[in-house]
Amino acid sequence: MMWPFRIFLVSVTLYSIAYADGFYIAPFLQNVTPDGVTVIYQTNENGQGVVEYGLEGAFDQKAAGPENEMIRKVRITGLKPDTAYSYRVRAGSEAKEHTFKTAPLPSADREVTFAIFGDTRRWENKVEETGFIQDLMRWKPEFFLINGDLVVKGHDYSLWKPHFDRFAEIGATHMILTARGNHEGTMLTDIENDWFAKYHDNPNGEPYSHFTWGNVHVVALAWEQTVNPAMVKPTADWLDAHLGEVKSPYTFVSQHFPIYCTGYHGPTDSRKQPGDDMILFKNVLDKHNVTAHMSGHTHIFERHYPVRDNKRDDRNGVHYLVNGGDINANYGEWWTAYTDNGSGYTKPTYTIYQCKKDRMDIRTFAWSEERKKFEQIDRDIAWKDEATPKGVLGSLASLKGEEQLDAIEQLGAMLYAPAIPALSKLLKSDDAAARQRAAWAISMIGTKESVMALQAYLDDTDAEVRYQAARALEVTMPEPMAKDIAIRVGDAAQDARVRIKLIGALQHHAPAAVTRAAMLDVIASGAPENVRQRAAYALTRVVGQGDVKTLTKAIENEKDAYVTARLAFTLNKVTGFTQNPDQVGKSNPGERKEFIEKWRNAPKEKTAAAL
Structure with missing residues (x-):
């Protein structure tokens, strides 16, 4: 151009x-x-x-x-x-x-490309070993954002040189703006050792850094301002006033701590954030139609469906993204469009934002240990005018090969529901790649129409197509399908990845009684380890005070450490009597009598309060 x-x-x-x-x-x-x-x-x-x-x-x-x-x-x-x-x-x-x-x-006509990543303190030598910078620079980003945590302890002078050496190649030619993370340390005390401040010159200073670059406006908030009770409201008020003056087509807010986050993959919901802790910030983002919010802190990759007023809103919602520099996300929640699944990918990760006149195109890449290269793991496109997805859809029938696959991917990334009929036709194609990509796109769109289009493919011969059909149900499943899906969850012949997504569908959308029975059956079965773990995770949402005996019986001789720890976490929640889930998980089957007696003997009033 x-x-x-x-x-x-x-x-x-x-x-x-x-x-x-x-x-x-x-x-x-x-x-x-x-x-x-x-x-x-x-x-x-x-x-x-x-x-x-x-x-x-x-x-x-x-x-x-x-x-x-x-x-x-x-x-x-x-x-x-x-x-x-x-x-x-x-x-x-x-x-x-x-x-x-x-x-x-500043100009609405000046398109901009930039990149974000986060929590680089944990990357050790991965930048050099993976060719991270070379892969990143093929997108020609004009500046970089890091969502905090550059070093383990920011007030330790000795730790800063390795950080700057790690990114010397891009730091010498491009601005890297960092939203101060908790590991950078406080900017309020021990100022003499605040090496983050000494080594940085953030645009307009801290704690509220901001700048405009072409058609993009960026705000970066220091971590203390978003979590310190004395600072949260003044920060939200500042952000409200500041965003009220911004005229850029695209507005981004970066901070270290996530607003929504599934947390780490594990039995205790570590670092799960359902959006309750930063209501003031959410309200400001909604009020000013902020394009995207980026965070780190939790060392995972997760992207959400656009969210507004605490519910999915594809056209008017904020595009939330957590890029904590690694792969280890928990199971998806109602807001989840994509979480890393840990299969074959690891740190480092990075996300590219291409802010064009007609769309914002977001792509995320992670390192594949098996193939020794960076691969795209996610894509999200926010379009300005419906002419953009209509144009892609209109060209679909005439495209072949890689161009066709990219057009299919764009329609899915755009969450463009009117494309479902055309994409459904491709499910009947003899081209396996086109079928799989179409199934992914329909699943990503994630509407009731997606379920209708993919429902018949739960028995497809292609495991990837079955997986996407199951994923569509995890996003949105009509309740009348619950009993049929519960039966499919118990099908030992079904691919484990498919069963895991179907368990998610029951967890989020089925009546509690149906989910409870199905999960207990899976836990008691000889299902693969990852399927049983997913069932134990889902069970927490659907049990109550009357299930203490059933849960303690299940935990008594359980061999899997994750399942044991998750059942312990669930019993803590149900009874109100807390015991360390990790400690219980490490105990041997048949040696849990003391734990079990404490849960079974928990005062009823405490159990009622827990519920």
Whole structure:
């Protein structure tokens, strides 16, 4: 695409007093604006950074940072918007040369691509080992957002160099904006050791960082402002007032802690967030029609259906996403469009946002250990006008091969229900790839029409098509289907992945009595381990005070640690008497008499209160 402005190349030279030992931390960019940039670097001795710069090599202007600084911060101003620059930094005999580009002016017509990732403190050497930066840069992102937790302990000086070394290649050429996470530490006390603040220059400062870049406006909130009771309302009020002034077509809010989150895969609902803890922020996001909310903290990948007023709203909802840099998500909830499933994928992960005039296209990638490459695991498209999905649908019949598969994927990612009849025709295709992609798209759309289109394919010979049919039911299942689905859950010949999704359908949509009976049958059966675990997880939602005896009998001789721990978690909930689920899970079958007696003897008033 041709842009209505000229690109100027400016040569910038940054030099400092020479040090024989060179750089301790190589130069990186912060706070890139249409007319300026901050260059930060560090040597092992104090000094001053100086910048000489000018158009076409005419170094007739100069900018200097503070004197006698260990961490050099040099602010260059008076630059031209959306303009390519080169710069060189010297430290003794060592020199670093890079290029960067200033931010474009705010404009609804200026399309933008950027990337997010999070919780990189846990990536160790994965950036280099996986070729993370090379894969990331093929999308040509203009800036990066990290949802916090760059290091284990932000007030520990020794931990920062590995972080900056890890991302030196992109940090030298692009702005990386981080929403301070809890591992960066507080900005309120021990300020002398607040190395996050010393090493960063967030646009408009902390705790409320924000900037506009072309058709995009970004807000990054520091973690304390979103969870500290004394700060939550002032922060929500600030966000409300600030967003009221924003005119950008796309608005993004990044913070460390999720608003909605399934939590970790495990028996105790660790870090599950059903949207109850940040109501003030949810209300502000809804009020101002924020495009997307990004978070980390929980080391999983999860994307939600668009949510507004605490319910799914495909056209008007906020696109919530949790990218905590790893793969380990729990089973899906009502808000879940996609969670990582852990099968074959691991850290690192990243998400690309392409903010175009007619749509926002979001793709997430994770590392495949088996195939030793990054692969797309999810896609979401928010469209501005119905002409966009109509155009894709109109072209579908004429496309073949990869173009056809991409069009199918787009329609599913757009959640475009009118495409279901055309996609349903492809389920009868002889092309296995087209059938599977069509089943995925119909399932992702996730409406009652999706269920009707896929219901007949629960017995398909293709396991992937069966899986997508089951997934559609997990998203939305008519209650009259519950008894039939309960029978299918017990079918030992069915693929385990399909049974797991059908259990989810019962958990979310079936009468409690039907789900309870089916889950107890599965737990008592010789079903595969992952199917029994899913049944134990679902059982928590459908049992009550009268089930204590049944649950304690089930736990008495259970061999699977997950199932045992989940039953313990459920008994804690039902009886109101709390015992450590992990401890119970590690105990041996036949040695749980003491645990069982405490649950069975829990006071009835305590049990009633728990319910």
